[in-house]
Amino acid sequence: MLSNYTLCDSCLGRQFGGLIKGVTNRERGRAIKLVLALEGHKELVKGEGDELLKILINNGLFQPAANVLGLQIESKGCAICGGIMERIGEYAEGVARALEGLDYDNFLIGVRVSGDLADREDKIRAEFGIEFGESMRMECSREIGKEVSRITGKVVEFKKPDVVVLVEVPGPKISVRPMPLYISGRYRKLVRGIPQSKWDCVHCRGRGCEICHGTGKIYPTSVEEIIVGPLLERTGGKSAKFHGAGREDVDAIVVGNGRPFVVEIKEPKMRRIDLKELEDEINRRAEGKVEVLGLAFSDKKTVRSLKERAKVAEKSYRALVVVDREITEGDLEKIEKSFNGCLINQYTPKRVLHRRADKLRVKKVYEMKAKKLDSNRIEILVRCQGGLYVKELISGDDGRTKPSVSEVLGAGARCVELDVISVSEVGVQ
Ligand SMILES: [Zn+2]
Numbered sequence: 001m002l003s004n005y006t007l008c009d010s011c012l013g014r015q016f017g018g019l020i021k022g023v024t025n026r027e028r029g030r031a032i033k034l035v036l037a038l039e040g041h042k043e044l045v046k047g048e049g050d051e052l053l054k055i056l057i058n059n060g061l062f063q064p065a066a067n068v069l070g071l072q073i074e075s076k077g078c079a080i081c082g083g084i085m086e087r088i089g090e091y092a093e094g095v096a097r098a099l100e101g102l103d104y105d106n107f108l109i110g111v112r113v114s115g116d117l118a119d120r121e122d123k124i125r126a127e128f129g130i131e132f133g134e135s136m137r138m139e140c141s142r143e144i145g146k147e148v149s150r151i152t153g154k155v156v157e158f159k160k161p162d163v164v165v166l167v168e169v170p171g172p173k174i175s176v177r178p179m180p181l182y183i184s185g186r187y188r189k190l191v192r193g194i195p196q197s198k199w200d201c202v203h204c205r206g207r208g209c210e211i212c213h214g215t216g217k218i219y220p221t222s223v224e225e226i227i228v229g230p231l232l233e234r235t236g237g238k239s240a241k242f243h244g245a246g247r248e249d250v251d252a253i254v255v256g257n258g259r260p261f262v263v264e265i266k267e268p269k270m271r272r273i274d275l276k277e278l279e280d281e282i283n284r285r286a287e288g289k290v291e292v293l294g295l296a297f298s299d300k301k302t303v304r305s306l307k308e309r310a311k312v313a314e315k316s317y318r319a320l321v322v323v324d325r326e327i328t329e330g331d332l333e334k335i336e337k338s339f340n341g342c343l344i345n346q347y348t349p350k351r352v353l354h355r356r357a358d359k360l361r362v363k364k365v366y367e368m369k370a371k372k373l374d375s376n377r378i379e380i381l382v383r384c385q386g387g388l389y390v391k392e393l394i395s396g397d398d399g400r401t402k403p404s405v406s407e408v409l410g411a412g413a414r415c416v417e418l419d420v421i422s423v424s425e426v427g428v429q
């Protein structure tokens, strides 16, 4: 290889990068050149010529060989990297500078090597049938990572890095991308009339118009906005996504242990925030409308399992029901008997059909308790599988939910108030 091409220590060593662990490619390359130089010196001493030493001087740029013949090394660029591998330190310094002012414990370096650099290496590799080589991209990211780690005192993390830095070689172009920060917790909603997430005004689609008084939304605030606002301020994040374990109606409250949620904060500047303090801040600003508890650092996997579990998790509701006729003691008994352990066939409620696909879901009611409040009002406590629409379980939704309280009573029944009492952490089948 050296007979045909000028190669720096790293680029020569990289062609054997798959052999012998725990050394750098630069060390590999230098070792190969050194062994060849020993051989070349032997040949010279035995009077067999200086050809090998000359190759090492001209194409290996190897000073010890030059010393034997009393020659100077010409400064020539490496045929593969053109000197880039000598500049790893510069790239690392650039990365360290780009990371300044950012809050992180660990990082990952990604490297993109320009097409012509990679092509040059591929061509030489093919010419010599290289079997144990490593890519320049791999070597650059590892070596830059080591150097950045030395400068910043932070560690390289492959699985869940706080920040990813992309280095374009030769560039240099450096872009820093803080990974999302996930914070989980539970919320209670203590007043009615607040949606879980922000609803864009349907007339202006969020731009702001006369109908929405320029706010761009239907409701003045939402659980999402109440929680996400202070979170974005604290973390300096670019944007945030709110994931709830299911959702309640605008007019339902959530009490008891609250509903689990995870907030995903995109491109946060601060990661190590005091969650207890943040919790207090959210609750102070929510003025009793919403309450958060148990804030904790979380991860992407939790978002997925939150969504999965919400479909099966057990939920408890309290429903205030108005019936079209007088209620008897027999009615209460009938309700409890009919629904304990009952499977409900439910088509997508008419009131959400405009935004949800029409499909049949089968959900279980584990337990139902009914209490008469006055002649035509009852309080119902229902423990059921997540994803069951409780208002329709009461009304029957014109036969789209079967059976229903209305059907069992043979009279019109509607839910006028709904409270979420608890959302279990663990799914119950
Ligand atoms: Zn090179």
Ligand SMILES: [Zn+2]
Pocket (backbone or CB within 6 Å): 201, 202, 203, 204, 205, 206, 207, 208, 209, 210, 211, 212, 213, 214, 216, 217
């Ligand atoms: Zn509007």
